[in-house]
Amino acid sequence: MLLRHTPKEVVERSALTINPAKTCQPVGAMYAALGIHKCLPHSHGSQGCCAYHRSALTRHYAEPIMASTSSFTEGASVFGGQSNMLESINNIFALYDPDIIAVNTTCLSEVIGDDLNQIINRAIADNKIPKGKTVMYASTPSFKGSHVTGYANMLTAMVQNFATNTGKKNKSITLLPSFVEPSDMSEIKHIAAEMGIDYIMYPDTSGVVNAPMDGKFHMYPKGGTPREKIIASGDSRYALALGRVGTFQAAQLLDSKCKVKTEILDLPIGISATDAFIDKLRTTSGVTVPESITVERGQLVDVLCDKAQYVYGKKISLMGDPDILFGLVQFCKDAGMEVIHVITGTPAGAKWDRRIKELAGPNAIVKSGAQADLFYFHQLLQNTKPDLIFGNTYCKYIARDMDIPLIRTGFPIYDRIGHSYFPITGYRGGLHLLVKILDVFMDRQDRDASEEKFELVM
């Protein structure tokens, strides 16, 4: 048994987190920063964080993930990291020439209280930042929230640094996605484009962390939202933020800073949430939903109706990030499955807890925050065994010990490929997800059926 020391009996813990269902802020900020074109993420702290965050994203995407670090030494940790940051700015522009350096902080620089605003102003005053280049930062203390919080903070910093209200509205609608895959960002863009909507989306990591191989290394791949677009988002007619935990703060700032009317929706995962997203796009833009989208929807509903017998009533346990969990739980319910456990390590707030409980149903156990970890999750599963787990790679240890199928969703996925190419958002993502779920249950039936009950046609 891989997790041989996890007892069935749940005992309350208050101090020890075991097998966390979250990680720390800066990796989320690094990911968000990669969604800006020609941007180099920079980690202001000791270099271990940067190495870990780059490695985590690299393992998840099997792609180069570039980022630099201030490489604090003990001296800098005591006397402040200003000179490390200034030297970094010098070296980065001299050697790597990004248009934007997006700085995230770590627990180290947060605890010593480095004032990045002042440091960046100093760099500007000393002419260390070449003309037309930007150094921006998000405060991302690892001892608050989770990687989703870090993503949210960097997204907010994008609005803060760039979004500008010129007083002249443009035709676009701004879309702010939560921490999702590049494939999902592509899918959201696909829907908007199909509907003929002039959109601005950021961050957008498609084409960055799922870039093609062409025999060259591109330090700054073709993808990423151009700075001009982020600036122009301040003039957009309307903004839709998808996934409250990842986008709330940025949406609010876009509203208050640029007077862009913003609305927060769930991530368009599954039928209901995608319906809501598309309907909102339709009404805010005054467009008709094109046939092509209705066909995509109809195909998803068709497959669900055709094969509902294989999923109906199945018990599902989910772990992951709060915004994605909303969509997945809703999708499970749409498909007639029974959600029995939902956990996220991200302290998502009472509002999230309440809403997801409502969504999952009265019998589901829901928990968020520090002790909502995979150790606890495993204990829950030992008490009530589900038919399927949704979660990240680390769930594979539970899945194997308990012989429960696992569908990998969220972050990180270190042991399978595909999440960066095939979406789970939109109707097409829904279909992709549904096929995965069906494959799992049908494979199980094939594996477990007695010879006489083994079916050719399913």
Place this chain on the structure above:
Amino acid sequence: MAEVYELPDTAEFKAEILERYPPKLAKKRAKQIIINKIENDDDVPEILANTRTIPGIITMRGCAYAGCKGVVLGPTRDILQITHGPIGCGFYSWLTRRNQTKPTTESDVNYMTYAMSTDLQEEEIIFGGEKKLRAAIDEAVALFHPRAIGIFATCPVGLIGDDVHAVARAMEEKYPDINIFGFSCEGYKGVSQSAGHHVANNKVFTDVVGLNDTFSKPGKFKFNILGEYNIGGDAFEIERIVADCGLSLHSTFSGNSTYDEFSSAHTVDLNVVMCHRSINYLAEMMEKKYGIPWFKVNFVGAEATSKSLRKIAQFYEDADLLKKTEEVIERELVEVEKVRLDVKSRCEGKTAVLYVGGSRAHHYQELLREIGITILSAGYEFAHRDDYEGRKVMPSIIVDADSRNIEELKVEADAVRYKPRLSEEKKASMEADGFAFSDYNGLMTEMPESSLVIDDCNHYELEELLDRYHPDLVCAGIKEKYVVQKRGIPMKQLHSYDYMGPFAGYKGAINFYKEIDRLLNCSAFKFTKAPWDESPELSATYAFN
């Protein structure tokens, strides 16, 4: 080494690299990029190493916490490890290094799959985290009843003034049956993972090794392997071979190791060292305190493995052991040679560069040479001068300001248990016969003449090197993997082995030859360019008829 591969323009290339650096930086990097030159008596040029990382340069390096918890203690399966800090450090070091563990029974302890953390929050940063750490230990004890607990400090811990050692002492009083110890391995200590190795060595030496005089394993010729972390099952393969030879491996620091093995490690007669960088401190301290001699071995490469086995067997001067060792070598080499010659026929003449941690950039050169691959350039992330130039330069190494706070323990002979395994005369006579104790010649002495040795190679330099020298193969880590592969150059991870292994020992050599053969000769890389990109002019002239 006899082999000479002249890079025609090494000096010119070095100058070009330095050109883009600001002057102060160029001056520093000039001392870290060395054109190798081996003179009589294995004298090599001096390299600047183990110095602070240049901010913003895009280094490959990690931190002291990674070196201590991630590398040295991580592979131990029954010491419960609690990371004291915010969640990230514990999360990223959770199962990401491939230290395999194999408990002996179904009920045997194995904490490998668990990541434990105090998950510090803002309140603790403000009011201190010691209370939470104590509570976390209480909870861990209640849940797991471990024999030993290690506490690992992360960046904020040192700054907010939490004392992990005081907490360890207090909790040990509360739980007298459990050995509880803390590691001051805050990420900012030193300049790299290396500081963490040293911190780990010190604590394991003072708080674990020597506590148990009675635990023993069957067998006659007992020794420890230091600095072998069982990545991809390397230690399992070494265990297999040495057992066949009739040797008795007592403890491995720290691949698949246990607390009992650590605490009784002082009872053996010999320590052999695989990864010099991470564990030479422990080897030295054990020799001083207990009288256990040590020497360097290398189980990476078939020849190297045979050489290492012979050296260990010779140490014991036992005719049966020597005979059996030769038999094992002969038996194992049959298959190795068959595969090696086959693979060599397809890989001979290819070139490689290696930038890996603190030992493998050297060890793997043997394996690559065995299949006819030439090393153009190599370097370490965080090794010290002795790993580059050999231990003979150690007296001249000056510890700089950034590493001065890493404690250097004063070790004296144990009043009761110090027992020289070899008399001074015996040792001297063995050395006179060419037997080298406490030795390590370093990487540069085995690198080709005029090859480039680069310390703390960064992204810019790696790219320049690929542009200029077009190596057929690059060996480095996960962060470099896809940077290299996007160019259509095969890349082998020598930290994680790309999720395969073992690569050590004889079976490991076979696995490695085959893997390099696959990388250099598989067809996937031939599709890098689309046909219409190869000859784009055709698209304009083609017409339907």
